[in-house]
Amino acid sequence: MSEMLRAPAEVKYAEELDYLESVDTDPKPFSWRLSPRMVRLFILGSERADGLDREIPQKWFGDRTFVERSIVTLASDRGLLLIGDPGTGKSWLAELLAAAVCRNSTLVVQGTAGTTEDHIKYSWNVSMVIARGQSRESMIPSPIMTAMEQGVVGRFEELTRSTSDVQDALISILSEKYVSIPELDHDNIVFAQPGFSIIATANSRDRGVNDLSSALKRRFNFVRIPVVTNKRSEAEIVRFRTEELLRRHQITLDVPPTLLDILLQSFADLRAAASSATSDDEKLESALSTAEQIGVLEDAILHSQFFGDRTLRAATLAGSLVGSLARRSPEDLAILNKYLHGVVEPRAKQDGGPWEGFLDGGRQAIASLS
Numbered sequence: 564m565s566e567m568l569r570a571p572a573e574v575k576y577a578e579e580l581d582y583l584e585s586v587d588t589d590p591k592p593f594s595w596r597l598s599p600r601m602v603r604l605f606i607l608g609s610e611r612a613d614g615l616d617r618e619i620p621q622k623w624f625g626d627r628t629f630v631e632r633s634i635v636t637l638a639s640d641r642g643l644l645l646i647g648d649p650g651t652g653k654s655w656l657a658e659l660l661a662a663a664v665c666r667n668s669t670l671v672v673q674g675t676a677g678t679t680e681d682h683i684k685y686s687w688n689v690s691m692v693i694a695r696g697q698s699r700e701s702m703i704p705s706p707i708m709t710a711m712e713q714g715v716v717g718r719f720e721e722l723t724r725s726t727s728d729v730q731d732a733l734i735s736i737l738s739e740k741y742v743s744i745p746e747l748d749h750d751n752i753v754f755a756q757p758g759f760s761i762i763a764t765a766n767s768r769d770r771g772v773n774d775l776s777s778a779l780k781r782r783f784n785f786v787r788i789p790v791v792t793n794k795r796s797e798a799e800i801v802r803f804r805t806e807e808l809l810r811r812h813q814i815t816l817d818v819p820p821t822l823l824d825i826l827l828q829s830f831a832d833l834r835a836a837a838s839s840a841t842s843d844d845e846k847l848e849s850a851l852s853t854a855e856q857i858g859v860l861e862d863a864i865l866h867s868q869f870f871g872d873r874t875l876r877a878a879t880l881a882g883s884l885v886g887s888l889a890r891r892s893p894e895d896l897a898i899l900n901k902y903l904h905g906v907v908e909p910r911a912k913q914d915g916g917p918w919e920g921f922l923d924g925g926r927q928a929i930a931s932l933s
Contacts, residue, residue, distance in 0.1 A: 571669050572622075572662035579605065579619055580666065586615065592638040593758035594714050595664050599634045602663040606630050606656070623656050624800045629786050633660055633762075636784040637716065642737050642761040644722070647788035650852020652800075653764040656788070657718050660762060665715035670706035672718070674725035680732045683707045683719070684742055697746045704753075707761065708742055714756030719763040723775060730779050737761065737782035768850065791853050794827055801826070804857045805864065814868050818860070821917050822880055829884060829921075830856050832906050836898070847898055848890045859887045877917035878924025885928035892932065900929050 573580065580596070583605055589598035597605065604613060607630055608621030623630065636643040637660065645653040661668035672682050683705050691701035710717030722730070736742060740755040763783065765775075775783075791797045805818060830851055837846045849855055863883040867875045889895040903925045911918040 572658045573666045573668055576605070576622075576662065580663065582617065583619070594756075595638075595758065596666050597663050599638060602634050602660065603627070603630055605663045606659045621799075621803075622659055623652060624796050624803070625652065625656075625788065625791070629788060630656070632784070633786050636786070637664060637760045637762070639784075640740075642763060642783045644763045644765060644783035644785050645788055646765045646767055646785060648767055648790050648852060649850045650854030651788040651790055652853070653788050654720060657720075657762040657764055661716040661718060665713075665758065667713075667715055668718065670710045670715065670717045671720060672706055674719060674721040674723070674729070676724065676726065678725040678729050680729055681705070683729060683732055683736070685744065699747070699750055702744070707736065708753055710761075711736070711740070711742065711753055711755040711759050714758035717759070717761050719761060721766060722763040723765045727776070730776065733761075734776075734779050734782060737779075794831065797853055797856070798823060798827055800853050801857055801860060805860055808861050808864065812865070812868070814864065816864060816868060816873055816875060818864070818875055819917075822875060822877060823860075825877060825917060825921055826856060826860060826880060826884070829902075829907075833888075833902060836902065844894050845898065847888055847895050849888045849895075851888075855887065859883045862887060876924075877920035878927070881921045881924030882928040885925055885932070889929070889932055896929055896932060899925070903929070 567574070583597055583601045587598050587601045589600050591598045595602075604619055606621075606623050607627055609615050609619035633643055633645070633656065643660075645657060647653055658668040661670075672678065685705055685708055686703045687697065688701045688703055695701060704712065707717040707719070719725075719733070722733075736755075740759070742753045744751040744753070767787075791800065801823065802818075808814075809816065833847060834851050837851065840846045859880070860883070863880045864875060866883065867873060867879050871879060885899055889899055903922060907918065907922045907925065911922045
């Protein structure tokens with residue numbers, strides 16, 4: 564694990580999963596490693612009423628009904644589609660579900676315009692085909708086909724970014740639960756084993772890129788993940804991810820609660836401004852998601868660690884915010900400048916403290932980008 568840049572959830576939380584499996588006495592669907600109740604507990608964390616002799620921390624922050632419906636779907640014969648805005652934790656939830664259900668979250672297909680049918684079915688080892696001909700040994704199964712053979716969860720990221728022919732091939736897999744290999748005369752069908760399921764994610768902002776057909780939609784249960792708007796929940800998510808970053812980089816740096824409040828308030832202000840905007844030119848290109856908020860804080864922490872005095876300051880946080888959110892020039896810079904002068908400046912005059920440093924840092928960052 565220490566040699567991995569980013570360990571998958573089943574490796575990172577292996578000790579927790581081993582413990583939960585050892586105390587799990589509830590019935591398990593198919594070949595699941597944990598029961599549905601324990602899967603939920605692994606993702607959402609334990610409570611005193613659960614009766615465990617150790618605490619299981621919360622790993623995904625959101626409405627528990629979303630997690631419960633996702634688990635129920637995986638126990639059925641339908642696929643699970645997690646859909647929502649960028650940065651709402653869809654991929655993280657998919658990874659946690661796969662890790663808890665089958666201890667393997669790495670059977671992933673990334674949907675892009677270049678994704679082909681081979682990526683979700685199979686391809687061939689050309690050198691082996693030339694030497695020995697086409698056979699099961701010379702076939703390269705896709706992550707989805709591997710999940711079918713092993714009876715585990717396969718993942719499909721950004722489904723709506725893949726083309727219609729790829730989506731059509733997925734319809735067959737979800738409906739028939741097998742893949743034919745017409746190039747072979749024998750042993751030419753791969754049947755899905757019990758426990759096989761697919762978790763797909765889709766970005767709601769990609770509507771119109773490659774819309775899902777009604778046939779494919781019928782094969783999925785939709786779970787819509789909303790943007791986190793509750794400030795307390797969002798603070799927990801940001802704090803959780805930031806602590807992971809600090810541990811990974813072995814950084815000993817405190818994040819003052821006042822600066823976390825400023826970050827949360829800034830994103831809330833910018834979201835409110837975006838919702839009241841009358842045109843796209845008056846909106847930041849950024850989705851202003853929780854994930855982007857985490858990115859701003861991580862950038863500020865690393866900058867403070869490597870190029871500062873290892874103390875996180877409001878000016879550094881403001882510089883990271885401007886640098887992360889100003890993607891269009893001059894549109895985004897104008898929006899951020901308006902925010903600094905119209906909202907932050909009056910707040911700095913009234914409240915003083917770190918808001919003054921935040922205002923100065925934001926102005927300097929905008930000046931350097933203009």
